[in-house]
Each structure stands twice: as structure tokens, then as C-alpha cells.
Amino acid sequence: MLKELKNFLIEFFTSSELNRLHENYGGGRIFSDPLVGVASGDDYIYQKYKEVIGPEHFTPLEFWQVEGKNTVPASKLRIISIVFPFSDEIREGSKNSIQLKRLKLPAEIYSVGRNYANEFKQETCRQVIKFLEDKGYNGVAGLLSKNFTIILKGTFYSNWSERHSAFAAGLGTFSLHEGLITEVGCNVRIGSVITDAPLKITPRKSDDPYANCLFYSKGTCKKCIEKCPASAISEEGHDKNKCNSYRIKLGRKVNLRIGSILKPHYRFINGERREQDPPVGCAFCQFGVPCMDKNPMASLKE
Numbered sequence: 001m002l003k004e005l006k007n008f009l010i011e012f013f014t015s016s017e018l019n020r021l022h023e024n025y026g027g028g029r030i031f032s033d034p035l036v037g038v039a040s041g042d043d044y045i046y047q048k049y050k051e052v053i054g055p056e057h058f059t060p061l062e063f064w065q066v067e068g069k070n071t072v073p074a075s076k077l078r079i080i081s082i083v084f085p086f087s088d089e090i091r092e093g094s095k096n097s098i099q100l101k102r103l104k105l106p107a108e109i110y111s112v113g114r115n116y117a118n119e120f121k122q123e124t125c126r127q128v129i130k131f132l133e134d135k136g137y138n139g140v141a142g143l144l145s146k147n148f149t150i151i152l153k154g155t156f157y158s159n160w161s162e163r164h165s166a167f168a169a170g171l172g173t174f175s176l177h178e179g180l181i182t183e184v185g186c187n188v189r190i191g192s193v194i195t196d197a198p199l200k201i202t203p204r205k206s207d208d209p210y211a212n213c214l215f216y217s218k219g220t221c222k223k224c225i226e227k228c229p230a231s232a233i234s235e236e237g238h239d240k241n242k243c244n245s246y247r248i249k250l251g252r253k254v255n256l257r258i259g260s261i262l263k264p265h266y267r268f269i270n271g272e273r274r275e276q277d278p279p280v281g282c283a284f285c286q287f288g289v290p291c292m293d294k295n296p297m298a299s300l301k302e
């Protein structure tokens with residue numbers, strides 16, 4: 001069934017109008033073909049996530065139950081993780097950033113793609129759930145749920161991390177800039193669906209959470225440090241608060257320039273729905289770096 005699901009997703013990515021840029025930017029695809037991985041509902045790593053992310057981070061079974069689904073053994077659940085790689089056109093266009101006095105703004109083609117991505121990711125999860133239901137199974141998705149929330153506690157994190165499920169499903173590892181480096185690079189978005197369908201698990205190659213990053217594996221590279229205009233990355237890691245402040249600042253400017261074509265946005269924060277400025281990305285740390293469109297450690301091994 002996993003092969004059938006992959007083919008279904010490739011077809012959906014090709015045909016969906018929601019996977020298209022606004023006509024002002026040529027109407028091309030936002031995402032190229034997806035990567036799909038599957039983790040087991042009883043993978044021990046979800047217990048570890050309660051320590052490394054926060055105690056509120058759900059295990060797959062907890063999320064399943066909070067969504068009102070019938071209790072099943074955790075071992076019967078699967079987490080389908082889907083990686084959405086930005087298209088070559090967007091990656092190429094993102095070289096043309098905009099300098100606005102002391103603020104560096106992302107290329108508009110990226111901001112539009114990043115903004116439209118959310119609706120497409122949600123629709124992809126809906127389609128995956130429908131695919132599963134047509135076969136007699138169930139599915140739930142954090143991206144469609146009011147139980148998926150950001151927790152603000154001095155710092156911030158969410159109670160269902162898409163990147164961590166992608167790591168669990170063997171799709172990539174973390175990195176100095178905190179993105180997930182997959183076989184098609186770090187310039188991606190991620191979504192997931194929990195299901196009781198008996199899909200084949202795609203195991204991790206290793207439990208090393210940083211295996212694909214040149215800095216953590218070889219002590220080299222550090223290109224993302226140079227690229228960040230907010231000095232939010234250092235050898236000590238990624239400063240989420242600094243990064244977020246910069247993204248809010250540039251988001252206001254981008255919304256003034258192209259807000260009329262952006263899609264509205266909301267989030268649950270501490271369980272409450274809040275309308276927010278449409279997200280427009282930043283991601284200078286992901287463009288023009290060795291991990292943008294590939295796993296740089298894999299190319300070293302070749």
C-alpha cells in the first residue's frame with residue numbers, strides 16, 4: 001500500500017492547483033515530487049521527544065486518542081511523514097533577495113511559495129486521509145487539528161513536531177540551522193498523518209540526529225552561519241528567539257509589498273486560535289548552502 005500511496009501523492013502534487021504559484025510569478029509548481037516515510041507508533045523515540053522537545057509533545061497514540069479515535073495498541077499505528085521539497089524554480093529565484101535599507105527580504109517568489117504552502121500541505125493531508133478511508137482505515141493530521149498547538153513557555157515549541165516525525169521515519173536528520181536535511185536537501189516543508197493502516201515502516205539509517213550536517217559530522221561548512229542576516233546561528237546552534245524576531249520584522253515589510261495576494265493564516269497558541277500575519281519565510285540559511293538541495297554527507301561518501 002505504501003507504493004500506491006507514494007504514486008497517489010506524486011499524481012496529486014502534479015495535478016493540484018493548490019501546488020501552483022500565483023500567476024504574477026508564472027504559476028509554476030511550488031513543490032517538486034514528495035518524499036514519503038513511515039514510522040511505527042510504538043517507536044521509542046517518541047518518548048524521548050517528551051524530553052528533548054517538551055512534556056506536552058504527543059506520542060502518536062496520545063494524538064490518536066485526543067482526536068477521538070478508538071484505542072488501538074501503539075504498535076498498530078503508523079506515522080506517514082511527507083517531505084515537500086521546494087521546486088528548483090523557487091530555489092533558483094531565491095538568489096534574488098531584496099535589500100530594504102538594513103533589512104534583507106526573501107525573493108518574492110519564495111515568500112509566495114512559502115505562504116501558499118500551508119494550504120497545499122493541509123489539502124495533502126486531507127487527501128491522504130481520504131485515500132486511507134477509501135481502503136477502510138482511519139487517519140488524523142496535526143495540520144488539520146485544533147489540538148495541534150504552539151506552546152509558549154519563555155521559548156516556544158509545538159506539541160506535534162513534523163520534523164521530528166520525519167526523523168523518526170528515516171527521512172533526514174537535524175542540522176546546525178535546525179532544518180531537517182533530507183536526501184533532497186533542507187529547503188522543504190513537512191507534514192504528517194497518523195493512521196491505523198498497516199503500512200511498511202521505513203527504518204532510520206542511524207539514530208544520530210545530526211548525521212547529515214557537515215558541521216556536526218565533520219566540523220566543516222558553517223555556511224548557514226554566514227548566510228543568516230540576523231546572526232541567529234552560531235557554532236552553539238540556532239537561536240529560535242532571534243530567528244523569530246527577524247522573521248516577524250521582515251514579515252511585516254513583505255506583507256506591505258505583496259499582502260494582497262497572500263493567503264490568510266491562523267495558528268493555535270497555548271490552545272487558542274489566533275489570526276496571524278501570513279507567513280512569508282526567511283530561510284536565507286537554507287539557500288546557496290551545501291545542504292539546500294541534497295544530503296551533503298551522502299555526496300561525500302560517494
Ligand code: SF4
Nearest residue numbers: 175214221222224291
Ligand atoms: S549549511 Fe552546512 S553547517 Fe549549515 S546546516 Fe547545512 S550542512 Fe550543516
Ligand code: SF4
Nearest residue numbers: 228243282283284285
Ligand atoms: S530563518 Fe532567517 S533568521 Fe532564521 S536562522 Fe534562517 S536565515 Fe537566520
